[in-house]
Amino acid sequence: MELVLRRDRSGALMGTGTKCMVIAQDKLRRLKIPRLTLFAFALAACAGPALAQDNTVNVNGTITVNTCNLSTPDVQVDMGQVGIAVIDGVGVGSPIADFTPLSIDMVCERGANVRITLQDASNPGSTLPYIGLRPGGGVATGVGIQLARAGDGSIVPLGPSATWVAGTNLPAGNFSIAMRAHYYRTSSATSAGAANAGALFGVEYF
Template sequence: MIAQRFSFRPAAWLRLIALMAAGIARTASACDQDPSATCYSCWPPQSLTLPSGVSVAADLPPGALLTQWVTSQLVEFVCRPQNNTVGIGMYLSGDASVRTGIEVSYNGASIPVLATGVPGVGIAIAMQFESADGSRTAWQGTQRGGPMNYDAWSPMLAGQSGSKTVGAQTAIALVKTGPLMSSAWVRGNQIMLLQPYVDAVVPPTVDISTTSIMFTPMTCTTPDQSVDVGTFSASDFPAVGSLSPPQAGKGMLNVQFLNCPGGSDDPGTSTGLIHSVTYTISPQYGEAVNNVAALQPGAGSATGIGVQLLNAAGKVVPLNTPQTLSGYSSLFGGTYQVPLTARFYRTGPVTPGNASTVMTMTVLYQ
């Protein structure tokens, strides 16, 4: 007698990736102006508001935007130089001082992506400066150098006297830098500080920080399954290519895609929506013949047979070949089933024994 169990173990592979963002409002108000101070600012610490949570579609390439760009107001300092060099600079803080090697584009500028402390998620920081002569610089990324080893800085104009205003505007976006395999917080923290320069760095400073954001990979639930193919005699396989005869209640399984998320794209990003779902079924022990899974080897195992999968129309399911999940709705998500039948298939001379195998389903979300 030929034994019977076909073990089918779907295992989802996540693809990453999703987001939105909001801006901040100016909060400057009347402030104390020390007449003896070289520079002063009416701006309190600034916080760039990110969405509290983002569902991230899988399989985005590194460099894909996970949020829209969030732009601050222009933070200004008023300085009173006396024939001095005047400018403004920015220092990065914490994890944001570490480069990831990825760059993105903002307003025509190439912006380096910096670390956030969460694997797979980086932050791009773009700067625009207001110089002491009232002109605005082009947007620029961060680089270490300039006076006092700033990470970004305005033109340093010499020979300035009287009341001079310098300022800086910030734009940030979160960016994919690698795999995001599970939910993760990017916690709000200070990412930079701004400080004026009058022949040297002078007080005061204004801190720029972000709010916290939760990233959640968008996937369907694909539970493991086992199926009993049935018990058969060698005589049930009269020739190579023979399939095991149907047995009531045997060999039937529904591959399940449960609780698939739906939604809409976040404008300006590559995320927020699973556009399609494909799955690939691969035999753990290879193929005995084309599209027939080999049995688990070992003492007491049957020989001369393998396991073949058929779809609801009775067609052979190709192994190691991506299949599209039919009927999937990006907008509504939902639960889906793919009905399959597992049958034994004769590949050569049959000897009785245990007949089991394992297949793995890899799911790709785009």
């Protein structure tokens, strides 16, 4: 509100556009009120009610998860030929010398967190500690393929709920989930033949 003071016919000061009246100057002089105080009285007398307005601050944004792009969507592993005699007994894998390295490679954004799930392609619901051989004619019996982590040699869990963290807060660039595969004896009765298998893997980012 703009305050404009003017004299009325009685010599008093009035604020135009308001309903207030200020004490006449001659009376104020007799009271010896300073000019600054007079001005303050005028403001106090002529001030109208304060105006308030409610507004909203809108904030828009999106939270994203840092991800990776697979460099090798399909991983090929050549296990070669392994004699059944090198696998000592049921529940035992082939010796370290017969491990075959493999890796799932990807390029990640900085700060990405990666977890992975592996399943038997022939039996996705299986939670056995090995991947079963693909069925068919001329297939070996009594063996499967087991996967282990390359770092500590621990067995990779299998199954739809067997998710494990492969890396956290990764730097930007290449990242590999390194593993190794070996044949695993599942039965005392064995026979030679083709020993091919497949695993399904899913990669999640969190």
